[in-house]
Amino acid sequence: MPTALRAHEAPKITSKGTYDITVDRVRIDTGNFRKMGVGYNKSQIPTILRFKEGEEVTINVTNNLRESTSIHWHGLILPFQQDGVPGISFNGIAPGETFTYRFPIQQAGTYWFHSHSGFQEPDGAYGAIVIEPRDGERIRADRDYVVQLADKHPHPGSRIMRNLKMMPDYYNRSQRTLQTLIEDSRQDSLKAALKDRGMWGRMRMMPTDIEDVQGFTALINGRSTSQNWTGLFRPGEKIRLRIVNSSAMTYFDMRIPGLKMTVVQADGNDVKPVTVDELRVAVAETFDVIVQPRENKVYSIIAESMGRTALVRGTLSPREGYAGAVPPLRPKPLLTMADMSGMMGGMDMGDHVMQNVGGMQNMTGMDHSKMQGMDHSNMGAASAPAPQVMDHSGMAMSGEGDPFYAPGSGLTPKAYNGGKFLSYTDLRAARPLYRNRAPSRTIELRLTGNMERYIWSINDVKFDDADPIVLNYGERVRIRFINETMMAHPMHLHGMWSIVDTGQGARNPIKHTVSVQPGTTTDMEVEVDAPGQWAFHCHLSYHADGGMFRKVVVKGRPA
Numbered sequence: 001m002p003t004a005l006r007a008h009e010a011p012k013i014t015s016k017g018t019y020d021i022t023v024d025r026v027r028i029d030t031g032n033f034r035k036m037g038v039g040y041n042k043s044q045i046p047t048i049l050r051f052k053e054g055e056e057v058t059i060n061v062t063n064n065l066r067e068s069t070s071i072h073w074h075g076l077i078l079p080f081q082q083d084g085v086p087g088i089s090f091n092g093i094a095p096g097e098t099f100t101y102r103f104p105i106q107q108a109g110t111y112w113f114h115s116h117s118g119f120q121e122p123d124g125a126y127g128a129i130v131i132e133p134r135d136g137e138r139i140r141a142d143r144d145y146v147v148q149l150a151d152k153h154p155h156p157g158s159r160i161m162r163n164l165k166m167m168p169d170y171y172n173r174s175q176r177t178l179q180t181l182i183e184d185s186r187q188d189s190l191k192a193a194l195k196d197r198g199m200w201g202r203m204r205m206m207p208t209d210i211e212d213v214q215g216f217t218a219l220i221n222g223r224s225t226s227q228n229w230t231g232l233f234r235p236g237e238k239i240r241l242r243i244v245n246s247s248a249m250t251y252f253d254m255r256i257p258g259l260k261m262t263v264v265q266a267d268g269n270d271v272k273p274v275t276v277d278e279l280r281v282a283v284a285e286t287f288d289v290i291v292q293p294r295e296n297k298v299y300s301i302i303a304e305s306m307g308r309t310a311l312v313r314g315t316l317s318p319r320e321g322y323a324g325a326v327p328p329l330r331p332k333p334l335l336t337m338a339d340m341s342g343m344m345g346g347m348d349m350g351d352h353v354m355q356n357v358g359g360m361q362n363m364t365g366m367d368h369s370k371m372q373g374m375d376h377s378n379m380g381a382a383s384a385p386a387p388q389v390m391d392h393s394g395m396a397m398s399g400e401g402d403p404f405y406a407p408g409s410g411l412t413p414k415a416y417n418g419g420k421f422l423s424y425t426d427l428r429a430a431r432p433l434y435r436n437r438a439p440s441r442t443i444e445l446r447l448t449g450n451m452e453r454y455i456w457s458i459n460d461v462k463f464d465d466a467d468p469i470v471l472n473y474g475e476r477v478r479i480r481f482i483n484e485t486m487m488a489h490p491m492h493l494h495g496m497w498s499i500v501d502t503g504q505g506a507r508n509p510i511k512h513t514v515s516v517q518p519g520t521t522t523d524m525e526v527e528v529d530a531p532g533q534w535a536f537h538c539h540l541s542y543h544a545d546g547g548m549f550r551k552v553v554v555k556g557r558p559a
Ligand SMILES: [Cu+2]
Pocket: 456, 488, 489, 490, 538, 539, 540, 543, 544, 548
């Protein structure tokens, strides 16, 4: 048996605290629209819970809804019965009931909490958790602000899911239209433009399939751009921003024009500081950054959706009552052949893929100047004869790319000012939590889906039809995600840490959410140190509900 693993060493309790949370129907006003949603403590402004490492917390959650609810403590290491997933860790909290969570706080950093029932989380049920380290903050800052992002849609979550099931592109407003067809055929030839559309049509995909659900208002701390969340500072102060992406469906690219951001934590764990101009925050991830505005002026905190359909501005200001500038949305990225490459692995895709191969062969003859968003100068090899089309090496961008994106991906991020954009490869654990050892086995999880029917799955099996994944207490497993879809999936394993293989060996970063880009393979390792039953799923709300979800059973327990 392995030596005692960290999560189950008896935690040293230094204090006890009791916290009360009510779950309520709340009126949400974004400035753009009003609707009824779900919130905590009667407010659309997210509740912030502040704990201290080593504390034993008692949290009374009172359900004032007419339906069952739950709270999941995202990223917290705790006994599985306290994890808050109905059907996996407990029965949920009935209407009118007060459920008491009790668990020791065994970690520090920035986390969040949200409902794991129905679509209450997209409807507004989320908040933030800030945990001070046992011996006080290691990261020196004069100010400390939570920056919690959300994508609030005028439709309730249940209606969004019904509409997506009926018509998967219901909320995709970026569809190319007859007008863009005419524009394309002017620039190109009509034949090439039609061929291009035919190819995407056969794939049952659109190059604009980046955001499933558009038409939302983006929020910072429950406030839209017009409502302007503001953090105050004095010039020269160091400000810690705890960025949490609590969106249902939206990846955000974050920047503060005029300031560098030094990333000091990812998903609650300290990383070796890395200074960037911009970073992408996948759904459910957190990043802590330090900024130091030296000038006596107003700065904009900008979170722009990855598909460039929405943007929210918050403000850092020396005084109340000021608002930072709002930049225009940058041009929409378009998916490329590279983002499709996972689908073209040809594994188990039936006649779908046969059709696609035919389409692809047709593609080779066309003028690649219409291949969206790519640097066409690098595409020479893609014009090779038909059998070569599956070889994507020819489509790689020359020069440096981000290894966590398919070479030539339309989603590869670029900083707004041409500067440094954070990559997973930049993340190095400040203090590894575990002894580095070889995994005993690899579990392959292909991220799969049928976007035409809005079914999302793992290894082509939906949650309803799937057996649990069985892990053995004390083992170290490697989990290999192979993304065969054209969307990014933020994969979240409950209860145990996910050590992402970024090529840093013993210093690979420790996370709770791992974003897997289209057409890529991403590995993580897990020290199986938490007995019980856990959820494991894509954190895009409608993908999880659509079936990209598994139960994990950890067999055995500490000796
Ligand atoms: Cu997903």
